[in-house]
Amino acid sequence: MSYPYQFKSLDEYKVAYKKSTEDPSGFWSQVAENFLWRKKWDKTLQWNFTEPSVKWFEGGKLNITENCIDRHLEELGDKPAMIWEPNNPEDRVRVVTYNRLHKRVCQFAQVLKNNGVKKGDRVCIYMGMVPELAYAVLGCARIGAIHSVIFGGFSAQSIADRLEDASAEYIVTCDGAYRGEKIIPLKDVIDDALIGNKTVKRVIVYTRTRTPVSMIKGRDVWWEDEMEHAESQIEKDNVVSFPAVEMDAEDPLFILYTSGSTGKPKGVVHTIGGYMVFTAYSFVNVFQYQKSQVHFCTADIGWITGHSYIVYGPLAAGGTSVMFEGIPTWPDAGRFWDIVDRHKVNILYTAPTAIRSLMGFGLKPLEGKDLSSLKVLGTVGEPINEEAWHWYDENIGKGKCPIVDTWWQTETGGILISNMAGITPAKPTYATLPLPGVEPLLVDENGVEVKGNPASGNLCIRAPWPSILRTTYGDHDRCRQTYFSAYPNLYFTGDGALRDEEGNYRITGRVDDVLNVSGHRIGTAEVENAINMHSGVVESAVVGYHHDVKGQGIYAYVIFQGTHGDETSRRNDILQTVSRIIGPIAKPDKIQFVAALPKTRSGKIMRRILRKIAEGETSNLGDTTTLLDPTVVEAIAGGKL
Numbered sequence: 001m002s003y004p005y006q007f008k009s010l011d012e013y014k015v016a017y018k019k020s021t022e023d024p025s026g027f028w029s030q031v032a033e034n035f036l037w038r039k040k041w042d043k044t045l046q047w048n049f050t051e052p053s054v055k056w057f058e059g060g061k062l063n064i065t066e067n068c069i070d071r072h073l074e075e076l077g078d079k080p081a082m083i084w085e086p087n088n089p090e091d092r093v094r095v096v097t098y099n100r101l102h103k104r105v106c107q108f109a110q111v112l113k114n115n116g117v118k119k120g121d122r123v124c125i126y127m128g129m130v131p132e133l134a135y136a137v138l139g140c141a142r143i144g145a146i147h148s149v150i151f152g153g154f155s156a157q158s159i160a161d162r163l164e165d166a167s168a169e170y171i172v173t174c175d176g177a178y179r180g181e182k183i184i185p186l187k188d189v190i191d192d193a194l195i196g197n198k199t200v201k202r203v204i205v206y207t208r209t210r211t212p213v214s215m216i217k218g219r220d221v222w223w224e225d226e227m228e229h230a231e232s233q234i235e236k237d238n239v240v241s242f243p244a245v246e247m248d249a250e251d252p253l254f255i256l257y258t259s260g261s262t263g264k265p266k267g268v269v270h271t272i273g274g275y276m277v278f279t280a281y282s283f284v285n286v287f288q289y290q291k292s293q294v295h296f297c298t299a300d301i302g303w304i305t306g307h308s309y310i311v312y313g314p315l316a317a318g319g320t321s322v323m324f325e326g327i328p329t330w331p332d333a334g335r336f337w338d339i340v341d342r343h344k345v346n347i348l349y350t351a352p353t354a355i356r357s358l359m360g361f362g363l364k365p366l367e368g369k370d371l372s373s374l375k376v377l378g379t380v381g382e383p384i385n386e387e388a389w390h391w392y393d394e395n396i397g398k399g400k401c402p403i404v405d406t407w408w409q410t411e412t413g414g415i416l417i418s419n420m421a422g423i424t425p426a427k428p429t430y431a432t433l434p435l436p437g438v439e440p441l442l443v444d445e446n447g448v449e450v451k452g453n454p455a456s457g458n459l460c461i462r463a464p465w466p467s468i469l470r471t472t473y474g475d476h477d478r479c480r481q482t483y484f485s486a487y488p489n490l491y492f493t494g495d496g497a498l499r500d501e502e503g504n505y506r507i508t509g510r511v512d513d514v515l516n517v518s519g520h521r522i523g524t525a526e527v528e529n530a531i532n533m534h535s536g537v538v539e540s541a542v543v544g545y546h547h548d549v550k551g552q553g554i555y556a557y558v559i560f561q562g563t564h565g566d567e568t569s570r571r572n573d574i575l576q577t578v579s580r581i582i583g584p585i586a587k588p589d590k591i592q593f594v595a596a597l598p599k600t601r602s603g604k605i606m607r608r609i610l611r612k613i614a615e616g617e618t619s620n621l622g623d624t625t626t627l628l629d630p631t632v633v634e635a636i637a638g639g640k641l
């Protein structure tokens with residue numbers, strides 16, 4: 001069965017695209033009719049990019065969980081909403097039907113209520129990839145609380161910063177999380193994050209690993225106890241209910257922190273109505289999802305990809321979403337293929353870095369794995385290189401599955417540029433064409449639009465689509481400055497792109513100081529700040545360099561003045577410091593100790609030169625005449641102190 005808003009041919013895509021640009025309100029109004037609204041919206045779209053202020057479906061009343069769960073119950077109650085694959089393949093798989101999901105989400109919403117959570121409150125979620133994470137997210141949405149999910153790879157300090165930024169009063173966590181052979185002690189990290197915290201009133205702890213945890217009286221409670229208590233409150237005469245709180249379309253749904261080129265990560269805010277409509281629309285069209293197909297997105301729910309294409313998009317479409325607790329290489333590098341085989345996965349959506357890493361294991365892990373259920377493959381998070389694209393196509397898709405290369409960002413909420421499986425043509429390494437409702441353009445450094453094809457420039461978007469970020473939490477001006485000030489009246493993505501003769505876009509990577517390491521976004525300034533926290537460090541500069549598997553690696557130039565330890569121990573101490581301040585994902589791959597950094601006369605670090613040295617391109621460093629002291633560059637390039 002298909003969806004009324006799903007295009008089925010290239011012509012239908014073209015018609016939809018044309019309508020979406022000529023009459024965005026009419027177009028999205030028609031799509032939005034396919035969802036459950038308690039009250040219809042008064043005005044479809046109102047916007048300006050100067051404040052910025054974007055409002056979709058204003059006056060509309062709804063609850064997103066009624067759209068993701070309740071409205072499917074009659075038809076799909078006994079069908080799987082989620083299939084959970086545990087870290088250890090010998091453990092029990094959990095199939096969560098829509099009925100079960102409904103009950104658990106109602107139960108958890110009741111738990112939140114019992115613990116004092118109200119509409120608009122911020123709830124921080126720091127859990128492993130267990131179904132309870134999805135219950136927590138949706139429980140928040142049901143009661144109208146704003147969730148802020150934090151990826152398990154972030155440190156106590158990062159959590160503390162995020163708790164403070166959002167003045168969060170509630171936390172949901174696990175005792176620990178399994179990742180391959182490791183156990184990550186999540187509650188321990190939360191305890192560290194809470195030292196000195198004055199706002200958090202309650203921590204709800206789900207038991208997963210039975211890792212010993214401290215439980216503080218009056219603050220910490222067990223998930224299991226709370227859920228048991230709530231069960232009797234929401235279930236009467238075999239009827240489960242927790243009335244979903246009526247929300248405005250423009251009420252915030254969640255905050256998700258992401259790295260930018262300056263300062264600390266910012267809390268990107270998405271609102272309910274537009275996000276719901278666009279994630280479902282993009283899910284159904286890009287992947288050409290058919291009802292009852294099994295969709296496996298390998299991301300973590302701690303990132304936007306997991307929010308939009310494990311939880312909200314697939315569930316809003318009444319789909320079946322696979323959630324995987326573990327890692328692709330444990331117990332062996334055939335894990336993804338086992339999951340595809342075991343659950344008869346139809347759509348596999350992963351990151352180029354995962355493909356490149358699995359390529360490294362050769363074809364042996366594929367032996368005996370039946371991948372014939374696959375219909376569509378997808379990639380996200382970073383540019384995919386030609387070699388990885390072809391490996392994916394030939395060995396996983398067996399040349400029969402369209403590969404969708406989906407370009408988007410935390411801020412965009414959903415996929416903006418991508419080919420659409422089997423509908424619009426794929427072109428290796430190109431994200432290709434925009435989705436309906438999305439108007440990309442390229443501009444040069446002076447902000448002048450680069451017209452005609454082929455072209456290259458900075459990628460901007462001309463008008464709002466329904467799931468564009470609305471603000472950065474607690475600091476609207478930062479949102480304006482970061483995305484809407486570089487080029488007046490345009491949303492600036494931070495990415496550079498090429499456009500070919502046919503108008504296909506190829507994203508070439510960030511043009512700002514944001515790195516993309518294994519598909520994770522990390523700001524160079526953030527890493528520098530963390531390195532500079534080390535007591536022996538005077539100054540540092542961080543750049544990205546090409547890394548065969550991770551896409552980009554982190555290269556740090558460090559001026560060190562301490563006397564303690566040798567180079568190896570200093571290096572390790574710096575890595576440990578970064579782990580503590582940000583988390584293990586931000587650890588530099590290379591650290592070079594230097595006597596000085598190349599600076600302009602006005603004191604700005606010349607990163608362009610440092611990038612070249614990190615890439616090993618020392619013979620062609622470009623113009624160095626503006627440098628205060630050119631000998632610094634020679635010393636660094638020669639690897640001398």
Ligand code: WTA
Binds near residue numbers: 406409
């Ligand atoms: C990059 C992830 C090339 C890009 C959904 C963007 C991509 C950043 C692609 C956002 C792609 C994402 N091809 N580059 N298909 N998809 N990117 O916020 O640089 O974690 O700006 O969102 O990833 O990363 P984020």
